[in-house]
Amino acid sequence: MAAEPQIKIKFGILGCAGIARKVSRLDLIFSPTYAVGSRSYEKAAKFAKENGFPESAKVYGSYDAVLDDPDVDAVYIPLPTSLHIKWAVLAARKKKHVILEKPVALNVAELDEILAECESSGVQIMDSTMWMHNPRTAKMKEFLSDDSLFGDLKSVHSCFTFAAEEDFLQNDIRVKPDLDALGALGDAGWYCVRSILWAADFELPKSALALHGTVFNKAGVIIACISFLANLTMDVTIVGTNGTLHLHDFVVPFEENKASFSTAVKSGLIDLVTGWETKPSQHTVNTELPQEALMVKEFSRLVGSIKFEGGKPEKKWSSFSRKTQLVIDAVKVSIEQGYVPVEIKS
Amino acid sequence: MAAEPQIKIKFGILGCAGIARKVSRLDLIFSPTYAVGSRSYEKAAKFAKENGFPESAKVYGSYDAVLDDPDVDAVYIPLPTSLHIKWAVLAARKKKHVILEKPVALNVAELDEILAECESSGVQIMDSTMWMHNPRTAKMKEFLSDDSLFGDLKSVHSCFTFAAEEDFLQNDIRVKPDLDALGALGDAGWYCVRSILWAADFELPKSALALHGTVFNKAGVIIACISFLANLTMDVTIVGTNGTLHLHDFVVPFEENKASFSTAVKSGLIDLVTGWETKPSQHTVNTELPQEALMVKEFSRLVGSIKFEGGKPEKKWSSFSRKTQLVIDAVKVSIEQGYVPVEIKS
Known part of the structure; x- marks a missing residue:
């Protein structure tokens, strides 16, 4: 499908349970996915296999391990909403750019903690409202x-x-x-x-x-x-x-x-x-x-601009998330x- | 357009000012219109002419005159809402079946007076919500x-x-x-x-x-x-x-x-x-x-059944009007x- 080359951003995915079916074309979307972490190594390995991840893809038995991988540029967080604050804050703290599933948080106070961490770490955040990118x-x-x-x-x-x-x-x-x-x-x-x-x-x-x-x-x-x-x-x-x-x-x-x-x-x-x-x-x-691929493409463009060109995070995406919340x-x-x-x- | 013969019900129209354009196919719809009354004879005559009424159509210089015409079976009342109670009650009292423009009344208390008069006179009432008949x-x-x-x-x-x-x-x-x-x-x-x-x-x-x-x-x-x-x-x-x-x-x-x-x-x-x-x-x-022609056809069928077959008014139409109000x-x-x-x- 995609003809033009995509900026090479290495994506890690936190969690895989509930989203396996939804993201079964992850490889197309994250072209290719670099790492996946689950609370169980076996689950992560099975997920990587079932979704056709390359042999080189990293498989981790914890979310922390994905965040500790220095090669991971960005993470996609499709965890249950109650876990967003913990993992999105940690991800930002470890300088990972974040695509956060919706709803982004249980309330705006939690979201503000996430956004503050992204702000101070200089990472891009975008929520996964895919139709915005159609x-x-x-x-x-x-x-x-x-x-x-x-x-x-x-x-x-x-x-x-x-x-x-x-x-x-x-x-x-x-x-x-x-x-x-x-x-x-x-x-x-x-x-x-x-x-x-x-x-x-x-x-x-x-x-x-x-x-x-x-x-x-x-x-x-x-x-x-x-x-x-x-x-x-x-x-x-x-x-x-x-x-x-x-x-x-x-x-x-x-x-x-x-x-x-x-x-x-x-x-x-x-x-x-x-x-x-x-x-x-x-x-x-x-x-x-x-x-969904266009969303990741746009996100990758923004991350690429920060990583390779000294750009700043695009604030409109966090503003959209916050107003929605x-x-x-x-x-x-x-x-x-x-x-x-x-x-x-x- | 209409192939099948329509039951011959003689319609009178009360008022003509505001609806002239809207009902410019009155003749198709009321096939043909029998009488029109306006507060001014000249206005009624002009309306009849402009809308292609037959030569035989009665033209009256008052609404009362339409209601006093013994040959008029039914009236269409497209007057301003504040006048509905007066003229719909009078029409029913004079045993005229009534098609009443919407909104049928300023409030349900007024409508109830109209409906009570229709009930005691045994006349059919229907509001002019045309899409119901499509x-x-x-x-x-x-x-x-x-x-x-x-x-x-x-x-x-x-x-x-x-x-x-x-x-x-x-x-x-x-x-x-x-x-x-x-x-x-x-x-x-x-x-x-x-x-x-x-x-x-x-x-x-x-x-x-x-x-x-x-x-x-x-x-x-x-x-x-x-x-x-x-x-x-x-x-x-x-x-x-x-x-x-x-x-x-x-x-x-x-x-x-x-x-x-x-x-x-x-x-x-x-x-x-x-x-x-x-x-x-x-x-x-x-x-x-x-x-709108189908509405009048259905109304005429009901009036015909009352007039020629000893039928009773169909109550669902007043019930629809009342619930809407x-x-x-x-x-x-x-x-x-x-x-x-x-x-x-x-």
Whole structure:
């Protein structure tokens, strides 16, 4: 797939249990993966083998060992959210650049500790919100930024639901209070909040209000808010004074090699109100590389610039993470306090 | 367009000012219109001429005169909402069946007076929510009613906005507190509330909560809630445990002779989370007659059954109107009380 040479950054992966299936094309994405660490050496070795890592790949029986490998430039941390603060802080302290899975932390206080460590170590941090890197996203932004086509932002509706199987609802880390305590809010909700912030050019809302209908499991984890209990749906609708944008597959595009969205501009009804003057038009963007590979490519470019050219970390990525976390935190408080509006302070 | 003979019901129209453009195919719809009344005879005569009414059509210089015409079976009342109670009650009292424009009343207390009069006079009442009569609506209901395709309803998102021109924002009846005091809530909001109730098989919600961001004009009328201030958008998204339904033109279909919607059933991601197993599928329903003509056809059938076959009024239509009004009223209270949840009592 990838034709152009990628900057050679050596990636280590912390943990492999839950993500094995998700990242089974790791080798394409981290081209090639340099090291993997698990709490069990056997698990790490099995993971490396199953994912076609090169013979040269380092296999470690602890996360610490990956961080202590001086050749590792950067780490991908897909551990349960409750472990992010420990391992992301340690990684940064050991001068490893970090790709952190979402939700980045259990709350913004934890994230701020991570960010402070990244800041003082001069390492790049980026959260793993892959759709941000799909070329469709940039194309949609062009539309939203065009005053004559879109105008002023009036509303964003974002919905991400999926119907979790019984096994997921019983056993996935995302339903366990000690692992991913933010549950559906931190998982599916992360993407929705991000899409709203993205549409608003990352201007923080003044307040957040959770809608009624949150469902908790027996352990007290949110399983429906942005839901684990409804058919897979990934909608974003953005309405401006002049234009409207729709897509129905914002997190994972329907197809990997292309992604579409539709726009409508200055829509109107025909004279007798019997139809529309112009129908929304469909736009398709070809995607040479999958969005997760594009994410790592961009991250590698930034790390390369720091490592080889004396560049500074790109702060926009930590700012995006932090704003998303701030809104997630406010939504959580809103739920906890009985669905009241909660002020968001940056 | 219409091939099959329509039951001959003689329609009178009360008022003609604001709706002239909207109903310029009245003759097709009321086939043919029997009478029109305006506060000014000249205006009514002009309206009849401009809309191609037959020479035989009665032209009256008052609304009362239409109601006093013994040959008039039914009236269409597109007057400003504040006048509905007076004229719908009078019409029912004079045994005229009533098609009432939406919003049907300023509040449910007024509507209940209208409904009581219709009840005691034995006349049919139906509100003019035209999309309810599009054959697409029945086709979508089939999908929503199929447990294996759709399952249990989890959420409905409905959005109807349009960008009103300056003239509308200054002069339309829908921005005048003495005419259509419900403003955008009663106009565009009516359709959204109806679509939510329709999706929920008209099970009333327990409470309603207005979202922040309502915009009032200087006269205190809501102009943005469901908005007059954003690009024309007509979305309904309905998510169930097994399926998802989308459409983007629910109030007025993009084209008059056909209407589409898309469905997705048991959607899932392919093994490596690089795309969807199946993409949503598009369904198109051909519409031989425009939805407003189908509405009048159904109304005429009901009136015909009462007039010629000793039938009783079909109560579901007044029930739909009343439930929609109840929710509109609750949303209004929610706004007035500072965006708090408001209990809905039937």
